[in-house]
Amino acid sequence: MTLLHIQDHVFRARQEPTTENLEALWKSVFMLKAWYFLPASNAEGPSYPTIANIDGTRWLLAFTNHRRIKEFAAAAGRVTERGDVFLLVLDPLQSVERAREIQEHVDGVIFNIDSEEMFRTSIEGLLGFARHFGLDV
Numbered sequence: 001m002t003l004l005h006i007q008d009h010v011f012r013a014r015q016e017p018t019t020e021n022l023e024a025l026w027k028s029v030f031m032l033k034a035w036y037f038l039p040a041s042n043a044e045g046p047s048y049p050t051i052a053n054i055d056g057t058r059w060l061l062a063f064t065n066h067r068r069i070k071e072f073a074a075a076a077g078r079v080t081e082r083g084d085v086f087l088l089v090l091d092p093l094q095s096v097e098r099a100r101e102i103q104e105h106v107d108g109v110i111f112n113i114d115s116e117e118m119f120r121t122s123i124e125g126l127l128g129f130a131r132h133f134g135l136d137v
Contacts, residue, residue: 006032006064010117023132025119029064029111030133035095036063037088038073042080049088049098057107059120060099068112075114096130096137099123 009025029035038061039047050061063069066087073085080086090098099109103123110120121129130137 006112007117010119013119026129027133030092030129030135032064032092034089034091036066036069037061037090037095037098038063038069038076038078039086039088042078042086047086047088048102051102051106052110052113054110058105059108059110059113060102060106061113062095062109062111064111064117068115068117072114092130093135093137096126096135099126100137 006025006028009021009028013021013025015021037049040050041047052059052061061072063072069087070079070085073079078085099106100123106123108120108122109126110118112118127137
């Protein structure tokens with residue numbers, strides 16, 4: 001799936017939030033090879049993904065492509081002096097498992113925050129979509 005494909009699905013789901021369009025969006029998300037997360041700290045090694053507090057709710061920030069996360073990291077001042085961005089890159093199953101591990105601490109997941117491709121779901125919704133698309137969660 002390419003960025004354009006995700007963009008197209010987000011646009012369609014916003015214009016017509018039908019079951020068919022929402023399912024197509026989430027299917028394209030679960031078919032991605034990886035989801036990208038900005039680590040909570042700007043350091044090498046194991047880390048937890050960034051959680052943002054938005055209007056009193058806590059959201060796990062996920063990105064569907066490398067370009068979107070780099071844009072967000074630059075805007076958030078999370079680029080190293082050398083211009084590098086630390087990333088957590090997980091396949092969809094690993095991503096859902098990580099979200100499930102922290103579900104007590106977050107309200108949901110926001111994909112591609114601060115972009116035209118932004119969309120979100122609750123952790124329960126994410127787990128439901130994962131099961132719907134055959135992930136054993």
